[in-house]
Amino acid sequence: MKLSERQKKIVEIVKEHQPLSGEKISELLDISRATLRSDLSFLTLVGILKATPKVGYTYSGSDLETLFFFDTFRKEVAEIMTSPVLVSHDSFIQDAIITLFMYDADVLYVIDEHKLLLGILSRKDLLRASLNTNIDSTPVAVCMTRMPHIKTCYKDMNILEAAAVLQDFAIDSLPVVDEDNERKILGTVTKSALLDYIIQEARSAEVNR
Numbered sequence: 001m002k003l004s005e006r007q008k009k010i011v012e013i014v015k016e017h018q019p020l021s022g023e024k025i026s027e028l029l030d031i032s033r034a035t036l037r038s039d040l041s042f043l044t045l046v047g048i049l050k051a052t053p054k055v056g057y058t059y060s061g062s063d064l065e066t067l068f069f070f071d072t073f074r075k076e077v078a079e080i081m082t083s084p085v086l087v088s089h090d091s092f093i094q095d096a097i098i099t100l101f102m103y104d105a106d107v108l109y110v111i112d113e114h115k116l117l118l119g120i121l122s123r124k125d126l127l128r129a130s131l132n133t134n135i136d137s138t139p140v141a142v143c144m145t146r147m148p149h150i151k152t153c154y155k156d157m158n159i160l161e162a163a164a165v166l167q168d169f170a171i172d173s174l175p176v177v178d179e180d181n182e183r184k185i186l187g188t189v190t191k192s193a194l195l196d197y198i199i200q201e202a203r204s205a206e207v208n209r
Helices: 005-017 022-029 033-045 063-073 093-102 123-132 159-168 191-207
Strands: 049-052 056-059 086-088 107-111 117-122 173-178 181-190
Touching (some): 022 033, 063 191, 117 181, 159 173, 159 191
Parallel strands (some): 086 107
Antiparallel strands (some): 173 181
């Protein structure tokens, strides 16, 4: 999200002469009050300007930070989710370990013959299992976390909501599932993917400041 050139001018004028009425801003910019209305509403909504009755507009001092928050954390999970790495429910632990490292995945999702979600395997799960079982003949069902004990998210959730679930339950990834069928897996969102996205957006916001 970027400010238009007119919005930038409004912010600079308010910074320099605050507090200012809408009429005074329009006068200084030589633009009609009606033309400015949408810009002032936007700048107030995102918290860059504060509108106080009988006082006027003042600068809140949080343009980059506010825009970054709105633009980054309100985006939907669908925009950053990736394809899940799947293994069949009848796979052996040894096969799952090979798959995990082959795809450099954070987790594996276990599916049934209808490709519906049955469970989840983390690196810790597989490491623990490899120390105590015959991994070449033991099915992954022995060590996976099963539905419905898996935290999930939906593709239209914003990434702040997804990040809160990851943080609250101290987990590294969430399967993105269909709202009408929570066993139908559409993708995955991980802590590492969230961090990469936030850093990328922060760098972009700083460059475009």
